[in-house]
Amino acid sequence: MSDPTHLPLLQLRGISKSFPGVKALAEVDFTVRRGEVHALMGENGAGKSTLIKVLTGVYQRDGGSALFDAHDINPKTPQDAQRIGISTVYQEVNLIPHLSVAENICLGRQRSKFGFLNWREIRRRAEKAMARLGIAVDVAETVANCSIAIQQLVAIARALDIDAKLLILDEPTSSLDEKEVERLFGVMRKLKDEGLGIVFVTHFLDQVYAVSDRITVLRNGNFVGEYEAASLPRIELISKMMGKELSEADFKAADRKEHQRGETPLLHLENVGRRGSLKPLNLEIFEGEVLGLSGLLGSGRTETARLLFGVDQPDSGTTRLDGNPIKLKSPRQAMERKFGFCPEDRKTEAIIPNLSVRENIVLALQVNQGWMRYVSRAKQNELADKFIKALNIKTPHAEQPIRLLSGGNQQKVILARWLASHPRLLILDEPTRGIDVGAKLEIEKLVASLAGEGMAILFISSDLEEMVRNSHRVVVLRDRKKVCELQGGEISESAIMHAIAKAES
Amino acid sequence: MNLRVLKRNIPFAATAVVCVLLYVFGAVQFYDENFFSLRVFINFFYDNAFLGIAAIGMTFVILSGGIDLSVGGVVGLVSVLLAILMENHGAPPVIAIPLVLLLGAGLGTVMGVFVHYFALPAFLVTLAGMFFARGMALVLQYESVPITKHVDSINSTLSLPLGSGLQLPSSALIYLGAFVLALWLAHFTRFGRNVYAVGGNEQSATLMGLPVARTRVGVYTLSGFCAALAGVTYSLYTSSGNPNAGMGLELDAIAAAVIGGTLLSGGVGYLAGTFVGVLIFGIIQTTIIFQGTLSSWWTKIVVGGLLLLFILLQKGIQAKKLRPKN
Ligand SMILES: Nc1ncnc2c1ncn2[C@@H]1O[C@H](COP(=O)(O)OP(=O)(O)OP(=O)(O)O)[C@@H](O)[C@H]1O
Ligand SMILES: [Mg+2]
Numbered sequence: 001m002s003d004p005t006h007l008p009l010l011q012l013r014g015i016s017k018s019f020p021g022v023k024a025l026a027e028v029d030f031t032v033r034r035g036e037v038h039a040l041m042g043e044n045g046a047g048k049s050t051l052i053k054v055l056t057g058v059y060q061r062d063g064g065s066a067l068f069d070a071h072d073i074n075p076k077t078p079q080d081a082q083r084i085g086i087s088t089v090y091q092e093v094n095l096i097p098h099l100s101v102a103e104n105i106c107l108g109r110q111r112s113k114f115g116f117l118n119w120r121e122i123r124r125r126a127e128k129a130m131a132r133l134g135i136a137v138d139v140a141e142t143v144a145n146c147s148i149a150i151q152q153l154v155a156i157a158r159a160l161d162i163d164a165k166l167l168i169l170d171e172p173t174s175s176l177d178e179k180e181v182e183r184l185f186g187v188m189r190k191l192k193d194e195g196l197g198i199v200f201v202t203h204f205l206d207q208v209y210a211v212s213d214r215i216t217v218l219r220n221g222n223f224v225g226e227y228e229a230a231s232l233p234r235i236e237l238i239s240k241m242m243g244k245e246l247s248e249a250d251f252k253a254a255d256r257k258e259h260q261r262g263e264t265p266l267l268h269l270e271n272v273g274r275r276g277s278l279k280p281l282n283l284e285i286f287e288g289e290v291l292g293l294s295g296l297l298g299s300g301r302t303e304t305a306r307l308l309f310g311v312d313q314p315d316s317g318t319t320r321l322d323g324n325p326i327k328l329k330s331p332r333q334a335m336e337r338k339f340g341f342c343p344e345d346r347k348t349e350a351i352i353p354n355l356s357v358r359e360n361i362v363l364a365l366q367v368n369q370g371w372m373r374y375v376s377r378a379k380q381n382e383l384a385d386k387f388i389k390a391l392n393i394k395t396p397h398a399e400q401p402i403r404l405l406s407g408g409n410q411q412k413v414i415l416a417r418w419l420a421s422h423p424r425l426l427i428l429d430e431p432t433r434g435i436d437v438g439a440k441l442e443i444e445k446l447v448a449s450l451a452g453e454g455m456a457i458l459f460i461s462s463d464l465e466e467m468v469r470n471s472h473r474v475v476v477l478r479d480r481k482k483v484c485e486l487q488g489g490e491i492s493e494s495a496i497m498h499a500i501a502k503a504e505s
Numbered sequence: 506m507n508l509r510v511l512k513r514n515i516p517f518a519a520t521a522v523v524c525v526l527l528y529v530f531g532a533v534q535f536y537d538e539n540f541f542s543l544r545v546f547i548n549f550f551y552d553n554a555f556l557g558i559a560a561i562g563m564t565f566v567i568l569s570g571g572i573d574l575s576v577g578g579v580v581g582l583v584s585v586l587l588a589i590l591m592e593n594h595g596a597p598p599v600i601a602i603p604l605v606l607l608l609g610a611g612l613g614t615v616m617g618v619f620v621h622y623f624a625l626p627a628f629l630v631t632l633a634g635m636f637f638a639r640g641m642a643l644v645l646q647y648e649s650v651p652i653t654k655h656v657d658s659i660n661s662t663l664s665l666p667l668g669s670g671l672q673l674p675s676s677a678l679i680y681l682g683a684f685v686l687a688l689w690l691a692h693f694t695r696f697g698r699n700v701y702a703v704g705g706n707e708q709s710a711t712l713m714g715l716p717v718a719r720t721r722v723g724v725y726t727l728s729g730f731c732a733a734l735a736g737v738t739y740s741l742y743t744s745s746g747n748p749n750a751g752m753g754l755e756l757d758a759i760a761a762a763v764i765g766g767t768l769l770s771g772g773v774g775y776l777a778g779t780f781v782g783v784l785i786f787g788i789i790q791t792t793i794i795f796q797g798t799l800s801s802w803w804t805k806i807v808v809g810g811l812l813l814l815f816i817l818l819q820k821g822i823q824a825k826k827l828r829p830k831n
Binding site: 078095117 | 689692693694695698699701702705706708709710711712713714715716772773
């Protein structure tokens with residue numbers, strides 16, 4: 001065993017890490033071999049991102065040892081980790097918003113010629129890095145102007161651009177559509193064949209089984225086990241993550257109940273559109289109904305949501321609320337009419353990082369009620385506790401600043417904020433992004449029961465399975481245009497896919 | 506693509522337009538007095554060289570998301586030290602000047618270390634630095650003293666003859682040289698780009714594996730160096746060591762940078778903008794001198810007005826730009 005080539009690429013033993021009030025990692029082992037894709041799995045708050053951050057020098061470990069490429073390592077900064085050959089895409093997209101795509105890819109490793117940075121080479125290198133992921137994008141564009149999907153791809157391109165021995169991807173695919181994911185997997189497989197070790201974190205089980213060779217499961221900061229992907233059935237994987245025995249029945253879609261929807265639509269869009277972002281479309285949303293909005297990324301889903309919520313203003317058509325024409329000039333006006341919008345990009349649009357979990361939850365409710373009618377502290381505590389329990393939000397207490405929660409748990413808090421405000425119309429844009437399987441089921445139940453109580457819900461998701469399970473009606477968009485509408489029994493993954501594909505030809 | 510590049514440069518373009526307008530105004534108004542002449546034009550740089558040099562350092566600091574209030578104090582300290590070294594101790598300029606530059610840079614390094622490693626607010630650390638430097642200057646020398654040795658010979662060696670009796674004086678030459686170097690540093694070195702990155706989003710810069718500590722400390726070191734160079738320039742310009750030199754200079758430097766389109770929140774801005782900002786200072790001053798009856802303090806009032814105007818403009822552009830599109 002002294003021959004270094006027989007050692008695994010990475011060997012973490014007994015890694016511990018505590019934060020005030022939280023034991024994030026307790027004696028975790030983790031081993032990655034050369035030439036494998038290793039999935040790191042666990043529920044929200046299990047400690048996956050913390051393990052990655054300890055390994056890459058963002059945090060210092062409290063205990064344990066790390067052996068990488070036959071050397072003991074203890075990186076103090078991400079820069080140290082990069083230097084020894086660990087390249088990482090962290091969970092939240094981390095880029096410099098005001099710099100160009102090209103610079104973001106090459107920052108810190110630009111080449112110089114006669115003492116001058118070679119900007120032409122930077123450009124070319126970035127174009128090549130993006131092309132490798134199959135993305136044609138103007139690399140001179142400022143990152144802040146790019147969609148989240150593109151930003152995520154830029155972060156990945158940056159990580160792939162260096163000669164690394166270990167590549168770590170923490171939920172890299174959460175904003176990507178299928179084509180982009182497939183392309184990323186292609187690149188991962190190729191790198192694997194070149195002998196790289198790859199760590200892959202995701203909550204999409206399909207993706208785990210599509211690329212991973214082995215799986216390590218964490219639960220509550222503890223090491224549960226390491227398995228061959230091929231011999232670990234999906235249901236068992238979920239059981240191991242959740243820590244309880246499950247059966248197939250738990251995952252059957254509840255029979256689509258006959259739902260009671262109102263007679264007249266709550267909201268009726270007639271030829272509503274906006275130049276450059278959405279072609280005029282007709283849309284009816286009824287009370288007591290979950291309306292799914294499906295389509296590829298950039299098909300106009302988010303744009304529709306933004307128009308509905310008054311973030312952008314339409315330049316054609318009429319919008320009717322309860323039959324009366326309305327014009328929303330700002331999200332504030334939408335909120336006054338009891339609309340709620342859980343946006344896609346939680347980091348920049350939704351969380352207020354230094355406020356506590358409780359404050360983040362009651363925010364929308366408080367705005368709805370007006371600042372004059374203060375929501376009593378007792379009521380706030382009650383709401384916070386209710387949603388922490390209902391959505392299984394992992395936090396030491398309701399007063400924890402939200403920025404200290406794990407990514408998925410932050411997402412749950414945002415969702416709780418809108419559920420708590422009890423709007424008439426709730427727009428959910430990718431609400432389960434980064435949320436674990438168990439919590440997804442909880443959220444689905446909650447959405448169904450809210451619709452049952454008469455709330456109108458507009459549900460946007462790239463996850464077709466989820467779309468089919470949740471929606472009473474599905475509208476498919478393509479190229480910023482409505483291409484088809486599916487009702488009740490017509491709704492199926494293949495029907496939606498077909499609608500997207502048919503429009504393509 | 507071209508349109509977008511244009512849009513990104515609106516603040517800078519607006520500054521440039523204002524600068525040209527002010528210049529044309531002066532040139533027309535005082536045509537008979539020869540406002541529109543190379544001699545006056547050179548004076549814009551000559552009279553404001555030390556402001557320009559200090560503003561270069563300041564721009565880097567602001568780009569990195571910080572602020573440096575110690576600049577004026579360091580100018581005073583350096584000016585006094587230079588006088589003492591050269592006059593009282595007979596030190597040759599080749600020793601005295603590098604020594605004081607080193608001191609300025611060192612002071613900057615110390616402040617940078619406090620800001621970065623102890624995570625103290627830059628505002629307070631550099632405020633302390635300002636009191637320290639100014640106090641030190643006044644302790645060493647209570648009032649302004651003339652420097653008689655070397656200054657004339659330095660000034661004449663460093664000036665660049667432009668023909669027909671005109672020349673680019675030493676302080677203007679130092680300023681222009683420093684500016685060209687700063688352009689290179691900001692746009693063509695890793696250090697410069699890292700400054701933008703750290704100011705744009707420090708957490709991302711850390712996670713991207715950029716040397717945040719080195720960059721942050723480097724930026725304050727650079728600003729300290731620039732302040733010291735401004736102090737040297739001041740002494741050469743006035744042939745004196747003055748403990749009160751550069752009073753309030755840091756605020757002028759911040760104003761020049763902001764008028765030039767640099768955002769105080771960091772990560773956005775150009776050195777060229779600062780250059781134009783300093784030029785605007787010079788044009789306003791000169792216009793007021795040519796006018797003859799107005800007090801020179803009117804410069805401050807006009808600058809105040811411009812500052813407000815540009816901040817409003819930036820705010821407007823930002824609000825427009827921060828709407829992501831898919
Ligand atoms: N800086 C911090 N301070 C305090 N607690 C923290 C900090 N970072 C993480 N935690 C806590 O540590 C636990 C593990 O978080 P981590 O981010 O590793 O989870 P995760 O497995 O990546 O979850 P997710 O799937 O939601 O991303 C969580 O309970 C989280 O609240
Ligand atoms: Mg995580």
